[in-house]
Amino acid sequence: MILGSLRARLLGWLLLPLTVFVCISGIMSLQNARSTANLLQDNALISSMRIIGEDIDWDNGEIVVQIPPAALELFESPERDNVFYKIVDGHNRLLAGNPDLPLPDTFSSTPAFYDAVLNDGRRVRAAVYVRQLFDSGRVENVTVAVAKTEFSRDAMVAAQWRPQLIRLVLMLLLAMLLVYFGLTFELRPLMKLKDDVSDRAPSQLQPIRAERLHFELRPIVDAINQCISRMSLQAATQRQFISDAAHQLRTPLTLLDTQIQFARQRPSEDEQLAEALAGMHKSSRKMAVLTSKLLLLAHTESSQPGRGEECVDLSAAISGVLGDLVAFAQQKDIDLGAEISDDMCVAGDETLMTALLTNLVDNALRYTQRGGWVTVTAQRSGASAVVQVIDNGPGISAEARSRVFERFYRASADTEGSGLGLSIVREIANRHGGTVRLTPGKRGVGLLATVTMRLWCDPASAVAEEKGR
Ligand SMILES: Nc1ncnc2c1ncn2[C@@H]1O[C@H](COP(=O)(O)OP(=O)(O)OP(=O)(O)O)[C@@H](O)[C@H]1O
Ligand SMILES: [Mg+2]
Numbered sequence: 001m002i003l004g005s006l007r008a009r010l011l012g013w014l015l016l017p018l019t020v021f022v023c024i025s026g027i028m029s030l031q032n033a034r035s036t037a038n039l040l041q042d043n044a045l046i047s048s049m050r051i052i053g054e055d056i057d058w059d060n061g062e063i064v065v066q067i068p069p070a071a072l073e074l075f076e077s078p079e080r081d082n083v084f085y086k087i088v089d090g091h092n093r094l095l096a097g098n099p100d101l102p103l104p105d106t107f108s109s110t111p112a113f114y115d116a117v118l119n120d121g122r123r124v125r126a127a128v129y130v131r132q133l134f135d136s137g138r139v140e141n142v143t144v145a146v147a148k149t150e151f152s153r154d155a156m157v158a159a160q161w162r163p164q165l166i167r168l169v170l171m172l173l174l175a176m177l178l179v180y181f182g183l184t185f186e187l188r189p190l191m192k193l194k195d196d197v198s199d200r201a202p203s204q205l206q207p208i209r210a211e212r213l214h215f216e217l218r219p220i221v222d223a224i225n226q227c228i229s230r231m232s233l234q235a236a237t238q239r240q241f242i243s244d245a246a247h248q249l250r251t252p253l254t255l256l257d258t259q260i261q262f263a264r265q266r267p268s269e270d271e272q273l274a275e276a277l278a279g280m281h282k283s284s285r286k287m288a289v290l291t292s293k294l295l296l297l298a299h300t301e302s303s304q305p306g307r308g309e310e311c312v313d314l315s316a317a318i319s320g321v322l323g324d325l326v327a328f329a330q331q332k333d334i335d336l337g338a339e340i341s342d343d344m345c346v347a348g349d350e351t352l353m354t355a356l357l358t359n360l361v362d363n364a365l366r367y368t369q370r371g372g373w374v375t376v377t378a379q380r381s382g383a384s385a386v387v388q389v390i391d392n393g394p395g396i397s398a399e400a401r402s403r404v405f406e407r408f409y410r411a412s413a414d415t416e417g418s419g420l421g422l423s424i425v426r427e428i429a430n431r432h433g434g435t436v437r438l439t440p441g442k443r444g445v446g447l448l449a450t451v452t453m454r455l456w457c458d459p460a461s462a463v464a465e466e467k468g469r
Helices: 006-054 069-073 151-186 188-198 218-265 271-302 314-331 350-367 421-431 459-468
Strands: 057-059 062-064 083-088 094-097 112-117 123-135 138-149 310-313 335-340 345-348 373-381 384-391 435-440 447-454
Touching (some): 006 069, 006 083, 006 138, 006 151, 057 123, 151 188, 271 350, 271 421, 310 314, 310 350, 314 335, 314 373, 345 447, 350 373, 350 384, 350 447, 421 447
Parallel strands (some): 335 373
Antiparallel strands (some): 057 062, 083 138, 112 123, 123 138, 310 345, 435 447
């Protein structure tokens, strides 16, 4: 998952060299801190060793060693280091100090430094030199060695190195944070592009706008746009084919209908022929309805959303549809009524709006049993108009409700129909920026179809309102 993320990979590529840089800088500053601390420690060892060495003298032919307090006070520190010294004569006899302190194999009058381990395992840093003592022709080589544990040196290294390490780590964290936010910010156009492509409805085939995108992304967007334009051409060709086919079918179908009607009017004794002619008449009517629905669907799909919108008087449109279907309602003895709270105008195409309402009311009347009721309501809700068609028919099961908007899907085979009505309703609602929802009716009886659409906003008054602000 992380390896597949472009952000994580870019972050990795940027942070890898930064981390290497921080590690190398950390090691270098540790070495610097160590050499500074060593230098200071070695200087203190030399000073102490010389102070001790200068105080060694002859007394009545004997070598006398006195340790001046200043020689040891040099090493005083809060870490309380242990200090050792060892003074031996030319015959390697101990004159003073700690016999455990080991001496290096070779040393001379020039001070030398070495690291040693005491018998009890303590590690020490030591300095050693040889002082020649002269007394009436006698020469004695006295070796002076001073050593100390390394607590104060380690403390000094830590005190110098730790702030630098903290600074480097903070720098790395800050860089990580900045790079993360920078990448998130810079990848926003890419995420927007992804949303733009994935949130599109199948019918949304306008090209993606590339102006605000980084120029690295433009070739991708151009390629997507080329693909969209090919798909759009293909979809338009298909729609045109369906529309042409439906249109071409209309004339022969009308002719066929007229011919069948003519044949039925001819006096005939043959009952079977009359029955066959009645069946042919029914089928030709069905085909005529189907072709006109296909034409309507093709017309809806090819209409540009928002283009050619006009103010559609909702109460007039509902009254017109109810007027057309009242005879059908009377045939089935269904109480068809309307409750329209306000005069409302919705933004859209009048023919398509009428088709939407007709399909919903037609469904309600068609599927509701004899003696039922169907009510159409329309009311304002904010900037939208909400139209509801309610009936007390059989309703649609939850499973079928999720499929009834598919083309040619029919939930029941008892009544005739092509299964295109609700697809047309949804297509029209979407074209007008609206929505359609099917839910069970009151107390779970019947069906409630709710269509929400934008109220008409007069462009001239909208401009005036905008200027007034
Ligand atoms: N008010 C309703 N009550 C019960 N069932 C309904 C209602 N409206 C639609 N349906 C069910 O949903 C199915 C799909 O409806 P749709 O309007 O798309 O197609 P149709 O009515 O079968 O055919 P047509 O294309 O002639 O409208 C119908 O077959 C019907 O079973
Ligand atoms: Mg229908």
